[in-house]
Amino acid sequence: MKKINKSEGSASARTLENLKEIEPRLKVGVLVLNTGHGLYIGGINYGIESDLPHARAILNAMDGQSTCAQISQNSGAGLDDVLEIVRALDNAGLVDTVRTSIRVQRFHSPNPNRSTHKNDDSNDGGFQQLQSKLAPELSASTWISGVRDGGVNVIAQRRNWEVSIFGEGRIATLLYGILLASGISETLLIPAKNSTAISAESLTSGFLRQSDIGLNLKVRSSELAGELSLFPANSSDAREKFAISIGQPQADQQQEWMSSGTPHLVIEPAECASLFIGPLVIPGITPCLRCVRLIRHEREILWDEIELNRLTHAPSEVPVSVAHYVAGLITLELLSYIDREKSQLLGACLTIDFHNLATTDRTLYTRHLACGCNWGQEKSPR
Ligand SMILES: [Zn+2]
Numbered sequence: 070m071k072k073i074n075k076s077e078g079s080a081s082a083r084t085l086e087n088l089k090e091i092e093p094r095l096k097v098g099v100l101v102l103n104t105g106h107g108l109y110i111g112g113i114n115y116g117i118e119s120d121l122p123h124a125r126a127i128l129n130a131m132d133g134q135s136t137c138a139q140i141s142q143n144s145g146a147g148l149d150d151v152l153e154i155v156r157a158l159d160n161a162g163l164v165d166t167v168r169t170s171i172r173v174q175r176f177h178s179p180n181p182n183r184s185t186h187k188n189d190d191s192n193d194g195g196f197q198q199l200q201s202k203l204a205p206e207l208s209a210s211t212w213i214s215g216v217r218d219g220g221v222n223v224i225a226q227r228r229n230w231e232v233s234i235f236g237e238g239r240i241a242t243l244l245y246g247i248l249l250a251s252g253i254s255e256t257l258l259i260p261a262k263n264s265t266a267i268s269a270e271s272l273t274s275g276f277l278r279q280s281d282i283g284l285n286l287k288v289r290s291s292e293l294a295g296e297l298s299l300f301p302a303n304s305s306d307a308r309e310k311f312a313i314s315i316g317q318p319q320a321d322q323q324q325e326w327m328s329s330g331t332p333h334l335v336i337e338p339a340e341c342a343s344l345f346i347g348p349l350v351i352p353g354i355t356p357c358l359r360c361v362r363l364i365r366h367e368r369e370i371l372w373d374e375i376e377l378n379r380l381t382h383a384p385s386e387v388p389v390s391v392a393h394y395v396a397g398l399i400t401l402e403l404l405s406y407i408d409r410e411k412s413q414l415l416g417a418c419l420t421i422d423f424h425n426l427a428t429t430d431r432t433l434y435t436r437h438l439a440c441g442c443n444w445g446q447e448k449s450p451r
Contacts, residue, residue: 119154240392267289359440364434
């Protein structure tokens with residue numbers, strides 16, 4: 070048995086405790102293909118090859134409810150062969166070996182199955198809807214390096230975050246709906262003015278309808294939260310906070326995020342069919358918005374003029390297609406940060422060219438010595 074084309078950064082070699090007692094199952098989407106002289110087991114980019122005679126029978130018996138000893142019994146393969154293949158699959162990050170449940174508060178029932186995402190036998194429509202909405206999220210989270218529970222815990226942890234979107238417009242409203250549907254149950258949409266109404270311009274094939282025009286944006290989006298959210302409302306108070314600003318934030322708002330240690334991300338207004346995003350700022354740890362401004366001032370000869378121009382020109386709305394693209398991109402980067410503490414936007418900014426999306430420009434930034442955003446800060450990453 071050999072490992073082939075294993076991509077860097079995926080599951081590293083692990084030691085399984087009490088290997089015989091675990092109940093392994095292949096991760097969602099793992100391919101099992103005949104190679105002519107054995108089996109290829111893996112994803113598109115990497116996997117393992119096995120020439121064990123009972124390999125397919127072993128894989129078929131890996132139902133997530135049978136121990137390795139039972140798999141050996143059910144498949145007719147020797148226990149050593151089962152352990153060998155499970156160990157190789159685990160080292161390659163291709164198998165789940167832990168079961169985790171998501172507890173939701175909506176299902177008040179003495180039956181414990183009704184408060185988990187699996188083993189439900191209640192014919193509860195809401196529960197089944199939750200399961201079907203969870204499956205696509207899990208199909209991605211299970212492939213995160215080091216995940217062994219099908220990605221369940223990663224998705225469940227998203228409920229511990231409160232994400233505030235400051236601003237309005239197409240990107241803001243789409244982002245609001247996508248984040249809720251991705252499991253960030255506590256997503257808040259905070260327009261610049263409480264009185265901001267929904268306009269025809271806001272309709273983007275998203276969750277707002279023609280009949281919503283003229284209604285208060287903040288109130289209406291809040292009303293729709295239950296319909297959009299992946300999970301039922303979560304009453305947990307222990308939330309980590311994140312802020313997203315559509316357009317430049319007010320100076321006092323920015324200062325508040327910095328002093329409270331709130332990670333934040335700014336999406337600048339569209340200009341000349343392009344959009345500048347980032348960086349994702351972890352106060353005191355990564356380059357802040359002021360660092361970027363100081364560096365752009367030094368690097369870009371027209372930067373000061375551009376900033377002045379922005380003060381006197383109202384931002385323009387983006388095309389529907391761009392709004393969906395940017396909202397999806399921001400959500401994926403934010404979830405990457407929440408799920409894995411990683412993001413391509415940490416210390417970096419993206420310039421999105423509406424007519425050339427395949428070559429999005431990513432510029433790296435460092436902390437500027439004159440900024441002082443790290444002075445007196447000793448906070449370490451979470
Ligand atoms: Zn700074």
